[in-house]
Amino acid sequence: MARDSDILYQLFPRATEKEIVILPLPDMVDTICKDINYLQIEEKITKEQIEEQKNKLKAMLGKAEAGITEKYKITWKEQVNKRLDTKKIKTEAPEIYEQFSVLSESRVLRIETLKREEEKNE
Numbered sequence: 001m002a003r004d005s006d007i008l009y010q011l012f013p014r015a016t017e018k019e020i021v022i023l024p025l026p027d028m029v030d031t032i033c034k035d036i037n038y039l040q041i042e043e044k045i046t047k048e049q050i051e052e053q054k055n056k057l058k059a060m061l062g063k064a065e066a067g068i069t070e071k072y073k074i075t076w077k078e079q080v081n082k083r084l085d086t087k088k089i090k091t092e093a094p095e096i097y098e099q100f101s102v103l104s105e106s107r108v109l110r111i112e113t114l115k116r117e118e119e120k121n122e
Helices: 002-011 026-061 086-092 094-100
Strands: 066-068 073-075
Touching: 026 066, 086 094
Parallel strands: none
Antiparallel strands: 066 073
16 A cells, blocks of 8 residues: 555655645545545544553553463563654754755645535534
């Protein structure tokens, strides 16, 4: 699926500013948009449920680094990561920040539900 997205971006890398088109097959487009909205809600719920289940395991592990059952080994270990504080670099060394800053371009798809005239007047 991501590959399809890459191909579409290669075909249509830039939007024509201020151009709005009437999409063909409005019922199909409406269904697609409704499906996307539904799936995004489901994704959020699923992520929350996954986090709840993970928290149950963490509570069971407590201070232990690992736990084991007949089927699973669960670990909950500290992990150290080293990251650049870009906000600090930007304020304390703006010339270095600018030297190594890279601009990236993309097209963002957003779906907005429009209110119909009769809904606006209510």
